[in-house]
Amino acid sequence: MKFSFRFPTLVSAFLWCALTLCAQSETAQPYFTVDQLPDLIKCLPAPPAFDSPEFAYDMMRYAWGKQQRLDSVRAETAKRDAVWSYEALLAEFDSPFGLHISRENTPEIWRLMETSLVTTDAMRVAPKAYYHRQRPFERFDDKMLTGEEDDLRGEGSYPSGHTMRGWTAALLLAEINPAGANEIFARGWIYGESRVIAGAHWQSDVDASRVAASIAYAALHNSPDFRAQMLRAQEEYRTLTH
Numbered sequence: 001m002k003f004s005f006r007f008p009t010l011v012s013a014f015l016w017c018a019l020t021l022c023a024q025s026e027t028a029q030p031y032f033t034v035d036q037l038p039d040l041i042k043c044l045p046a047p048p049a050f051d052s053p054e055f056a057y058d059m060m061r062y063a064w065g066k067q068q069r070l071d072s073v074r075a076e077t078a079k080r081d082a083v084w085s086y087e088a089l090l091a092e093f094d095s096p097f098g099l100h101i102s103r104e105n106t107p108e109i110w111r112l113m114e115t116s117l118v119t120t121d122a123m124r125v126a127p128k129a130y131y132h133r134q135r136p137f138e139r140f141d142d143k144m145l146t147g148e149e150d151d152l153r154g155e156g157s158y159p160s161g162h163t164m165r166g167w168t169a170a171l172l173l174a175e176i177n178p179a180g181a182n183e184i185f186a187r188g189w190i191y192g193e194s195r196v197i198a199g200a201h202w203q204s205d206v207d208a209s210r211v212a213a214s215i216a217y218a219a220l221h222n223s224p225d226f227r228a229q230m231l232r233a234q235e236e237y238r239t240l241t242h
Contacts, residue, residue, distance in 0.1 A: 028111075030119035031223040037119070038215050040127045040159065044208050047133050047158040054204060061203035062136050065196040069145050074197065081162065081194035082146040086114055089169055092191065096183030097173050099240060108236040112229045113172060120168050120216035121161065124209075128156035137199040144199040152200060159209040160201040166191030167213035175230065176237050 048054035069075045080092065090101040090113060103110045135157040137144045144152075170188025174181040192210060195201040220226045 028115045028118045030122070031115060031220060031226045032119055034122040034125070037123055037219050040123055040212050040215070041130050043215055044127070044159070044212060047131055047202070047208070048204050050139075055202075058136075058202040058204050061196055062140075062199070065193075065199065068197045075145060077190065078194035078197040079146050081166070081191050082148060082198055082200070084162070086117060089165060089191075093169065093173055093184060093187055096180055096187045097177055098180055099237065106233075106236060106240065108229070108232040109176060112176075112226075112233040113169065115229065116172055116220055116226065117165060117168060119220065120213070121165060123212065123216055124159055124161045124164055127159055128161075131158045132156045133158040133202075133205070135200060136202055142199060146198045146200070148198070148200060157201055158205045159212050160192065160195050160205045161209075162195050163192035163201070163206045163209035164213045164216070167210045168216055171213065171217040172230075176233050 048058060068078075080088065083089075087102070090110075094100045099106055099109070101109055101113065133156050135152060135155075136142070137149060138153060143149070167188050170184050170191075174184045177184070192206040195206055196203055
């Protein structure tokens with residue numbers, strides 16, 4: 001499979017991701033640098049070629065996603081899931097997790113989540129630039145449900161940053177509250193599906209991103225600082241929920 005892309009596009013993608021990460025957190029220092037984490041280009045297969053049987057399934061799921069937009073409740077969920085902030089992400093897990101997660105309400109849990117996600121978010125940058133996969137709305141010259149066209153056009157589709165972030169969050173929250181794991185993982189799954197419904201990603205992007213999140217989650221446990229913060233987060237959860 002051959003790939004072609006322009007150097008300025010690569011530079012723009014790297015700069016956009018770097019600025020986004022900086023804007024997300026001015027204080028959280030990652031547990032690892034990106035060079036110390038697994039390389040997703042080496043860990044994951046390449047995305048399906050556009051003339052492959054796997055891409056035929058992507059096309060079917062794209063049609064499924066557009067059908068889901070007719071459900072007003074599901075469409076609104078997909079719109080909320082498109083918001084690129086830790087506050088918006090974690091608010092979606094309030095109900096399954098059993099607590100409202102915020103800097104003020106749950107400082108130890110927030111610190112764990114913010115620092116972990118700052119660490120793992122960086123892993124998506126290299127494969128996005130390397131594969132530079134065309135997004136669904138670009139390929140079909142279509143409108144997205146969420147109106148993100150100007151923000152996402154030209155930025156690689158594989159893997160899905162939203163899905164990777166959402167599934168990593170679900171893994172972390174289920175470790176803090178194992179009793180709520182069923183509901184937490186169900187919400188994390190829906191979070192990834194929202195990107196297909198929005199028209200931002202192919203199904204194969206989403207599927208690979210859940211694996212990428214699992215790789216990232218496992219890597220976090222190699223950090224003594226992460227493990228210590230996880231214990232503090234678990235204790236805070238027990239204290240607040242009695």
